[in-house]
Amino acid sequence: MEISKAYDPGVVEEKWYAFWLQNQFFKADENSAKPAYSIVIPPPNVTGMLHMGHVLNNTIQDILSRKARMTGHEVLWLPGTDHAGIATQMMVERQLKKEEKKSRHDLGREAFLEKVWAWKEKHGSIIINQLKKLGCSCDWSRERFTMDPEYSRCVQRVFVDLYRQDLIYKGRRMVNWCPVSQTALSDEEVEMKPQKGFLYHFKVRVLGMEDTWLTIATTRPETIPGDTAVAVNPKDTRYAHLIGKCVLRPFPADIPETARTIPIIGDEHVDFAFGTGVLKVTPAHDKADFEIARRHGLPFLEVIRADGTMDSSAGSALAGMDRFRARKEVVEALRSMGALTEEKPYDHNVGFSQRADVPIEPRLSEQWFLKYPALEASRLCVSEGRMRFHPDRWAKVYEHWLNNIQDWCISRQLWWGHRIPIWSKMLPAGQTVDGRLAEAIRQANDAGDLAVIKTIPQPDGQMRMELATNSEACSKVALVLGFEQDPDVLDTWFSSWLWPFATMGWPAKTGMLQKFYPTTDLVTGPDILFFWVARMIMAGYAFMGGKEQSLPDPMPFRNVYFTGIIRDKQGRKMSKTLGNSPDPLVLIEKYGADALRFGTMRSAPLGQDVLFDEKDVELGRNFCNKLWNACRFRQMQGGAIQDEIQPALLNSDDRWILSSLNTAIRSVTLALNEYQFSEAAAALYRFFWSEYCDWYLEACKAVLNGNDADRKANSCAVMDFILSHVLRLFHPFLPFITEELWHGMGYSADMPSNQGGASIMSAPWPLPLNEDEMEQFGLSQTAFDLTSSKYQLITQGRNLRRIGNIPSGKKVKYVFKPVMALNEHDHEVIRLLLNAESLPVQPDFTPPKGTPSVKTNWGELFLPLEGHIDKAAEKARLQLELGKIEAEILKVKQKLENPGFVQKVPPQVLQEHQQRLVDWQAKMKHVQESIDNLQD
RNA sequence: GCGCGGUUAGCUCAGUGGUAGAGCAUUACCUUGACACGGUAGGGGUCACAGGUUCGAACCCUGUAUCGCGCACCA
Incomplete structure (x- = not known):
């Protein structure tokens, strides 16, 4: 394959998605003998457009699905959409009003529903197509909609069943009544919001008593016409004697006084510390008052209509007026009759309709x-x-909700x-x-x-x-x-709560249910824990528990992964009004879907909100490019795919990277099994970039620049081994680029068709090397540590250039004084990575006075600078370093001198500390010598 | 009011008892035959505060402050 210098995701993504679809790689086979893995998608609203929340959510599901396929599972990821009652109806109504200046009532029920269906046919697949752009490997042949005929039958069946049981x-x-949507809502659809309002005090005369008044506190004076009593606490000595008397309600003013004479009642609910201790009771427009009224047999008087305007029963002065306008009017009226005694600003919580964002009207x-x-x-x-x-x-939040349901x-x-x-x-x-x-x-x-x-x-x-x-x-x-x-x-959720089984052919005992129910994982946001997750669990136990399904446990899923909420980088929620919600499709266009996925996953730790920054996607893009170029580098070495590593030809760097790969496989697999996606992404990133590219590939050049064809071929074999593993480990995160490279590099060629031959999707998930392989390759912790310290030597050696202000690009001569025999390969690697012109090995080297050097367990490395050193500056630098070392030595010494420490600590830790002291002391000695050497 | 979560480098976050980490940003140098969407080397943190447990605490316990979320709310 001809590989371009930079990765271009656009063409690649389209090509492979079409390929996957064409080959039906996403399709779940309910007759498969493989163990099942299943997820049902949280169905997005048909009105929905892909936002960052979807990206997070669905990338996680895709990672889980793709990983499960690679670990040999029969995977069902079942997609679909939700009819989203209020949201969709409101959207179509808005459009109707805009385009035809009509309300739904102008059309009538049937014609309006036709419009909604037409709208759904036209726009309902938008979000589905967007999910495809993201790379989601859903089984699209099983796409469901909550108003499919079969699904609707499930909803009806469940309703009738529960009705039969008197549930x-x-x-x-x-x-909770929403005056805008003009419908009832569930408690969950009401959102409490802090509001700045006023607390008004007004007085009413107690009938039959000389100059006795009661002062009532209220935030909602507009409901006064609906008051049917005034309540006080029977234990309140200020008012108890008035219970049984009546007061005169001020409104509506245009009806006879006898019609607005209301009783003073005693009720324990009244808190005498609040306001004036006198409560007006409006049974038809307040939940608590409703209960009081029921206890006392009070009449219910509705004064606000369904649309939030005042009813004629509120009096001719208010009839037809909006409830908030009426509030002002009533306050003015009270003021002008001299009844208003106080009006002070008051912060309180008001329930809002989540959908329409207006205050709820409690309504009978x-x-x-x-x-x-x-x-x-x-x-x-x-x-x-x-x-x-x-x-x-x-789980605690869930339990708390269940207990207060x-x-x-x-x-x-x-x-x-x-x-x-x-x-x-x-x-x-x-x-x-x-x-x-x-x-x-x-x-x-x-x-x-x-x-x-x-x-x-x-x-x-x-x-x-x-x-x-x-x-x-x-x-x-x-x-x-x-x-x-x-x-x-x-309610829309009355259909969504059946999603895990109504999508699989319930109530019949279908093959699909038998194979894939209970589903394995559910991935969703915690904001719908009550709306959806909790109710699905109940539905599972209520409807899948019967004999006909014969399940060991009718639960709908075994694991629920709650994603964080995506916020902008200032921590604000993404919202349309703030305009801080980036369009994922624009990001995909700009950076590629893989970049978006990787960037999102890398910054989304388990259980935390995600502060999204486009920089993350840029990082993802850069990473894809790095992967691309690392493969390009291998490609440029030419030669066929080397799938046989010759253990005898392995060098220290080969062994180091093979060990490192082994660690990476373990930690990525572990992290994914624990749903630690950001951890898995970080581990892969670190392995690939910092270990494979920064160290291994650079060290590899020592061999590749040489003339030994066998050793070159073996290096290619190691690269192929690492890359073929890396691509598979990355596939769940980066499905497109890994598929492209899998084929482009030729790793698919030797594999059986259903194990990576046709697609990386079906390639086996990498396993850590077993003991035989470790032994065969000669891998050990000791060998790994030794090579790591070689790299440390190189880093420290490069650092020496700073002393003489030598640019990293300039080739200079270093001298090495080894403590052990240095083989040709290691020698060349050190020379190459130091960018040294030459690296003479001189066991008896005596450096000129003041030559900068580092001392490691490989030996001492000198950078002869021939008088280029600013002695004073270098001395100052070394003094600073000496100070740090002394501080470290002091810390360790203090510990070791503490008898409690030496007696109680595990021997291994003690030994570590002792070794640390020895190391620091050696370092101090070296630095001290260097300082001494600088003296003239 | 009750409950939950957070507070670690300029920013965003890892780190659950034994030498404080990553990415971004930043400083200096480098366009070297994979990659400037790159490389090399740096600088930068008394881990919110106060007590306690421990030989040893970012980590465990108690309290405080502060930010965020959920639930319940007094009209």
């Missing part, structure tokens, strides 16, 4: 709720360690999503199920579908008959009989 019920409750409404199933099993699998969280501190509000007043599979009809009490419907229900159940009917008595004496079914035939009969389907749809 799903309809209730009129206080919910009828919604569907779910009592979470399988709570205990879900808790135990983590606390008992059968399912492991990485890092495991998230509230029923899940699962209905949404949206159109885009899974419509609730309930059909109902009002009937006179006592009416039985129509025969045709009863027959349809029987048939549905016989066919393996679910159909359940319930009757719910109504306050007016009628009853509501509810059919829950996932059978289309059955629901059609109900429609004919005048039943109507519930208009709401389900």
